[in-house]
Amino acid sequence: MVAVTGDVMVRLRGIHKSFGDNQVLRGVDLDVPTGAVVVVLGPSGSGKSTLLRTINHLEKVDRGYVTIDGSLVGYRRVGDRLHELREREVLRQRTGVGFVFQNFNLFPHLTVLENVVEAPVSAQRRPVAEARTRARALLARVGLADKEDAYPRHLSGGQQQRVAIARALALEPKVLLFDEPTSALDPELVGEVLDVIKDLARSGTTMVVVTHEVGFAREVADTVVFLDEGVVVEQGPPGEVLDNPRHARTRSFLSKVL
Amino acid sequence: MSVSVRPRLREPDEDLSTLKVVPARHPWRWVGVVVVFVLLAQFIHGLATNPGWDWPTFLQYFTAQSILRAVGVTLELTLYGTAIGFALGIVLALMRLSRSRFLSGVSWAYIWAFRSIPLIVQLLFWFNISYLYEELHFGIPFGPTFFGVETKDLISPMGAAVLGLGLHQAAYAAEIVRSGIISVDHGQLEAAAALGIPKARQFRRIVLPQAMRSILPNAANEVISLFKGTSIVSVVAIGELFYQVQVVYGRNARVVALLMVATVWYIVLTTLLSIVQHYVEKRYAKGATRDAQGWKWSR
Numbered sequence: 001m002v003a004v005t006g007d008v009m010v011r012l013r014g015i016h017k018s019f020g021d022n023q024v025l026r027g028v029d030l031d032v033p034t035g036a037v038v039v040v041l042g043p044s045g046s047g048k049s050t051l052l053r054t055i056n057h058l059e060k061v062d063r064g065y066v067t068i069d070g071s072l073v074g075y076r077r078v079g080d081r082l083h084e085l086r087e088r089e090v091l092r093q094r095t096g097v098g099f100v101f102q103n104f105n106l107f108p109h110l111t112v113l114e115n116v117v118e119a120p121v122s123a124q125r126r127p128v129a130e131a132r133t134r135a136r137a138l139l140a141r142v143g144l145a146d147k148e149d150a151y152p153r154h155l156s157g158g159q160q161q162r163v164a165i166a167r168a169l170a171l172e173p174k175v176l177l178f179d180e181p182t183s184a185l186d187p188e189l190v191g192e193v194l195d196v197i198k199d200l201a202r203s204g205t206t207m208v209v210v211t212h213e214v215g216f217a218r219e220v221a222d223t224v225v226f227l228d229e230g231v232v233v234e235q236g237p238p239g240e241v242l243d244n245p246r247h248a249r250t251r252s253f254l255s256k257v258l
Numbered sequence: 259m260s261v262s263v264r265p266r267l268r269e270p271d272e273d274l275s276t277l278k279v280v281p282a283r284h285p286w287r288w289v290g291v292v293v294v295f296v297l298l299a300q301f302i303h304g305l306a307t308n309p310g311w312d313w314p315t316f317l318q319y320f321t322a323q324s325i326l327r328a329v330g331v332t333l334e335l336t337l338y339g340t341a342i343g344f345a346l347g348i349v350l351a352l353m354r355l356s357r358s359r360f361l362s363g364v365s366w367a368y369i370w371a372f373r374s375i376p377l378i379v380q381l382l383f384w385f386n387i388s389y390l391y392e393e394l395h396f397g398i399p400f401g402p403t404f405f406g407v408e409t410k411d412l413i414s415p416m417g418a419a420v421l422g423l424g425l426h427q428a429a430y431a432a433e434i435v436r437s438g439i440i441s442v443d444h445g446q447l448e449a450a451a452a453l454g455i456p457k458a459r460q461f462r463r464i465v466l467p468q469a470m471r472s473i474l475p476n477a478a479n480e481v482i483s484l485f486k487g488t489s490i491v492s493v494v495a496i497g498e499l500f501y502q503v504q505v506v507y508g509r510n511a512r513v514v515a516l517l518m519v520a521t522v523w524y525i526v527l528t529t530l531l532s533i534v535q536h537y538v539e540k541r542y543a544k545g546a547t548r549d550a551q552g553w554k555w556s557r
Contacts, residue, residue, distance in 0.1 A: 056452060058448060058451065058452060087457060088456070088457070091451065091454040091455070091456060091457070092454060093454075094451065094452055094453070094454040095453070095454035097452075099449075099452040099453075101445065101448070101449060101452075103445055105443075105445040105446060105448060105449035106449075107446065107449070107450075107464055108468070108545050108546065109467045109468055109542075109544050109545045109546070110545070111545070118453070118455065118463070119453035119454060119455055122455050122456060122459045122463070123453060123454040123455050123456065124454075151544065151545030152545065153545060153546070153547065154545075167453070168453075171453065171454070
């Protein structure tokens with residue numbers, strides 16, 4: 001275990017990642033303070049999603065390291081060596097990190113309630129009755145209390161994504177990761193999902209959100225990070241990065257999406 | 259110059275919805291119906307009146323003790339062949355999908371070998387295994403043995419048939435199971451992994467139920483084809499349905515009637531299997547369609 005100062009929840013240092021010859025991340029450093037909302041913006045192909053996926057070890061880094069709440073992700077330090085964790089240990093670590101996918105990835109053969117209950121019961125070994133009670137509370141929180149017996153395909157995209165958020169919250173994660181949570185939605189459904197995420201932000205959940213919704217970033221983010229070609233070009237409060245970007249690349253990106 | 263607009267209908271306000279609709283005529287369709295009907299009628303008339311079908315003999319043997327016992331053997335062969343085939347097939351499919359090149363290579367080679375050898379050749383080979391290995395010894399590999407048995411005591415003709423059918427079936431079952439597993443969207447595995455669901459549970463609870471949708475129709479095909487394929491083991495003189503029928507018509511020379519006995523039994527049991535398939539598929543169709551009742555073609 002590596003000890004870091006208490007108020008940083010997620011720490012990324014020198015993250016490198018390539019797919020074949022394609023260098024996707026080229027040395028990314030990032031700190032996410034506990035309770036903060038970090039929004040990652042950047043053009044398509046800039047490495048945003050890959051960066052997010054390294055945080056819960058869905059993507060193994062080539063160089064660099066990630067810590068969550070002071071614990072190394074995917075490795076154990078023994079002296080001056082890093083031992084790769086076995087899959088079972090990686091899975092246990094992931095229960096501390098909620099991940100919301102662009103395409104929801106709900107389990108289509110399970111009902112909404114079964115989707116939310118599955119991980120607390122099988123990964124955290126919680127009693128089924130307790131997990132159900134909690135799941136119902138979470139579904140009420142995302143405004144879907146009456147949909148617990150529906151199958152995902154019977155719901156709209158916005159409803160499915162809200163179920164996916166409840167499913168991620170069911171593990172009581174220390175940090176929530178959102179990978180373009182509204183990109184697969186019809187425009188009129190984006191708002192209902194963003195409202196849920198805003199509500200979580202206000203309640204002090206630590207979050208990293210990859211998105212194209214600049215308005216959302218301005219309203220909710222504590223820190224906006226602009227990523228391009230695998231490096232952090234600039235980061236800071238939304239007022240600075242979005243309104244007075246210092247770098248030409250940030251300016252040209254914002255001029256295209258605003 | 260003035261242009262007068264003349265209404266096309268005599269009365270523009272006439273209500274056309276009250277008029278009678280005359281359907282288009284399809285004379286050639288009726289010619290087709292008549293031709294096929296006549297052919298069918300001839301066939302059925304022949305079945306009923308041609309003495310060659312010999313229905314009294316058919317009825318005499320259809321529920322005869324020896325035939326019923328033979329049907330039992332056929333079902334037994336199908337059951338064991340399916341059980342061994344799919345149990346081994348699941349293992350082979352998982353090996354084939356394993357990241358270990360060695361395991362997936364061995365699985366590939368097994369499937370290659372057993373798909374290449376005709377079933378009848380394989381059956382004769384197992385039947386004659388004792389020429390190759392007179393005794394089988396159990397013990398530590400390359401080390402001391404604890405006990406040995408004569409191969410022909412361990413592998414009876416029935417055992418040889420079950421072994422042959424099961425191993426043959428496993429090669430096909432492996433590919434069917436593998437095709438089902440790879441048909442499940444990769445995002446499902448990613449979501450399960452992101453939620454920290456244990457590996458075995460991911461397979462049982464998330465992947466397999468979804469894979470079953472594409473496994474089942476193919477698996478049912480295989481079971482039905484194995485069921486009829488058991489007639490091949492008549493070459494090693496096992497008293498299954500087809501062998502028994504041959505024995506009987508060898509004695510009384512009523513070839514057609516007895517072939518019909520076998521045919522009708524195969525049809526009846528295949529029908530039962532198809533009905534079972536329908537209900538099993540329905541069970542795995544949960545949540546597969548948008549509309550709660552299930553869309554007709556994906557039910």
